[in-house]
Amino acid sequence: MLTLTDLSHVYANGTRALDGASLEIPTGMFGLLGPNGAGKSTLMRCIATLQAPSSGSIRFRHTEGDIDVLKEPERLRATLGYLPQDFGVYPRVSAYELLDHLAVLKGIAGRGERKDTVETLLQQVNLWEVRKKAVAGYSGGMRQRFGVAQALIGQPRLIIVDEPTAGLDPEERNRFNNLLAAIGENVVVILSTHIVDDVADLCPRMAIINQGRIVLSGAPQQLTQTLRGRVWRRAVGSAAELAELQAAMLVISHRLRGGRTVVHVLADEAPGAGFEPVDGSLEDLYFATLAQSRRAAAPATA
Numbered sequence: 529m530l531t532l533t534d535l536s537h538v539y540a541n542g543t544r545a546l547d548g549a550s551l552e553i554p555t556g557m558f559g560l561l562g563p564n565g566a567g568k569s570t571l572m573r574c575i576a577t578l579q580a581p582s583s584g585s586i587r588f589r590h591t592e593g594d595i596d597v598l599k600e601p602e603r604l605r606a607t608l609g610y611l612p613q614d615f616g617v618y619p620r621v622s623a624y625e626l627l628d629h630l631a632v633l634k635g636i637a638g639r640g641e642r643k644d645t646v647e648t649l650l651q652q653v654n655l656w657e658v659r660k661k662a663v664a665g666y667s668g669g670m671r672q673r674f675g676v677a678q679a680l681i682g683q684p685r686l687i688i689v690d691e692p693t694a695g696l697d698p699e700e701r702n703r704f705n706n707l708l709a710a711i712g713e714n715v716v717v718i719l720s721t722h723i724v725d726d727v728a729d730l731c732p733r734m735a736i737i738n739q740g741r742i743v744l745s746g747a748p749q750q751l752t753q754t755l756r757g758r759v760w761r762r763a764v765g766s767a768a769e770l771a772e773l774q775a776a777m778l779v780i781s782h783r784l785r786g787g788r789t790v791v792h793v794l795a796d797e798a799p800g801a802g803f804e805p806v807d808g809s810l811e812d813l814y815f816a817t818l819a820q821s822r823r824a825a826a827p828a829t830a
């Protein structure tokens with residue numbers, strides 16, 4: 529269990545990226561959803577001990593230890609696997625050599641043990657056939673799978689993956705998600721993303737972060753139940769009509785479907801003529817939560 533308590537972070541330029549975020553993250557896949565700039569990467573970097581928050585605490589308890597992460601970052605690092613949003617430059621060495629080198633850095637000194645680790649991981653992430661090719665020449669999906677292999681070195685208890693499927697094509701995304709789903713049972717895996725389907729597909733628990741605050745957390749299925757009977761759909765004919773609806777009711781999303789714009793509205797009863805009820809999806813929940821949290825944050829108008 530990873531426990532975050534009242535985490536805040538203010539960057540040197542005054543940006544408040546985290547604003548009293550508190551969250552309990554149990555064993556298993558945990559989805560952290562939020563729009564661009566919500567504070568996900570800042571939160572992931574704080575948990576990964578790459579930056580210290582301005583205030584708050586982080587505690588990681590697992591079967592073999594209880595770690596005060598901000599006071600004992602080296603203990604956390606020994607049990608952490610981290611796949612950052614962007615690796616930056618990839619060297620022109622083969623996947624095998626790079627993984628071997630990273631295993632040395634993770635403290636796996638014995639040659640035999642290292643060989644076993646590297647070979648097992650390359651097979652696990654399905655890169656065995658291309659192990660001798662330079663990582664610099666890999667496709668986006670192959671790089672992300674390599675990223676998982678390096679994050680799994682040393683059997684970590686806490687794994688953080690930051691926006692892993694952004695930019696992957698559907699087949700690669702599916703392959704990547706299957707790989708994540710197969711990671712061990714007694715591990716906390718935090719998946720930070722703005723792709724709602726990734727969370728819907730993979731995560732029994734989730735939270736939504738917006739403007740540095742945790743605005744909702746729980747089990748996706750139970751959370752979407754709260755929308756029952758409250759999501760309504762209607763096609764709109766023009767931008768002016770859309771603007772009218774947005775002014776009159778809580779429009780949680782509008783998108784093109786088959787060339788027509790369809791709005792989803794959150795309301796306890798049918799909000800007007802032409803609306804039909806729809807089963808609320810996780811995407812509706814996400815948009816509804818963001819719309820409500822924006823409304824709460826907006827200054828009251830007279």
Ligand SMILES: Nc1ncnc2c1ncn2[C@@H]1O[C@H](COP(=O)(O)OP(=O)(O)OP(=O)(O)O)[C@@H](O)[C@H]1O
Nearest residue numbers: 539541543545562563564565566567568569570571
């Ligand atoms: N080094 C920095 N200095 C100043 N402001 C920063 C810095 N890093 C991030 N920010 C700001 O902090 C806020 C949160 O950013 P963060 O990268 O944590 O969000 P995010 O949810 O990961 O977004 P994205 O999905 O776009 O990566 C944003 O307003 C961002 O501009």
